[in-house]
Amino acid sequence: MGNILIIEDERKVLDVIKAYLEKEGYNVWGATTGIEGLELFKKIDFDLILLDLMLPDIDGEEICKKIRLISKVHIFMLTAKAELGDKIEGLNIGADEYLVKPLSPRELTARVNALFRRINKDKSSLLSFDGGNLKIYKDERVVKVKEVEVNLTPNEFDILYTLASNKGKVFTREMLIDSVFHSDFDGFDRTVDVHIKNIRKKIEKDSRNPKYIITVTRVGYKFSGDN
Template sequence: MNNILIIEDEVKVSEVIKAYLEKEGYKVYCTIKGYDGLNLFNKIDFQLIILDLMLPDIDGEEVCKFIRKTSDVHIFMLTAKVELSDKIQGLNMGADEYLTKPLSPRELTARVNALFRRVDSNKITILSYDNGKLKIDKEKRNVLVKGEDIILTPNEFDLLYTLASNEGKVLSREQLIQNVYGIDFEGYDRTVDVHIKNLRKKIEDSSKTPKYIITVVKVGYKFGGERDT
């Protein structure tokens, strides 16, 4: 369970946010003062801090500075300050998100969920599918099909891992190009199709009826393997 600390002096605001986050399964703690938040932070292992900048005892910016001296915990700044310079300052202090009030609790919850999905996906170094029939090792950049080591080019591996790590999501050719080749790529989008064709030959039982790399007509591609638990 991920622990979340809300440091917010508007009790009604923090109570609503807490209710939404607890429905998602998070353990949520609330304080209305910055120093109380720092004391609690030193006692409990938090994975996220939602920090208001306008606090009654100490500026939220100072709280952020104190935390960043000892921790890389994720911090969402929540504030009524809307100037671009304030946002830049907050991000430079080490905030992961700078969110301006009023903010929908549903949007905040969605951002929190997205954060932890990214964190959890980064923890996984080996993706395994269909009872180990296909294994993708992120760190070793290695792929096994039915226990056999498959040689992929760097671009083929990056394409496969990008699709697999976005399991079930349809990615356009443009999205794949940006993830694999970078935004400065000067080739043509059908380059992706060529690599996909070669990938299918290497990892699919039948490249004509692929199970893993699925074409979504007029949109792009998605990964169709069943992840092992």
């Protein structure tokens, strides 16, 4: 489900949190010092760090600053510091959440689950191809080529998303009409060809030798791109 790093110097607390999260299906690593935590962070691609602020070797705030210089990983700070000023400082230096101890393991697990639901939703709404050179954001209805947004009409976006979200599947013109236009369509099937031509001009490096939207002779079109 996701990789989580717990940096917590109290071994019993670490073990309890680790057990709760592993029961939920997460892959969990633990470190009892800041140095150990940073070493693990360099080796593994984590989705979330649960960071205690009061560590024996390095302050948690300093660890957060170091990580924020190189990563956008989610960070939950765990601390006994309950003052509003401490919370504001923690959020300002890069924490996503600031949780005050004592904290119920069940509540912490619920917060972690909520975060991963958001993460998974964000991932499911983004299609990325060719090492990120082509990105299609479903919810925002945005398409970017090499991080530059391209302007697609609503129909062009729907055709592209239909093809891209079914990579490798061959669509006839009639199938695209049914999927995109539904009962509102009163044109002819070659209208799809015009839309495809326009999409290619906007997303392909060479629209005459397309990389993404491939013509399947006498049948229709399919999407071909490396995830």
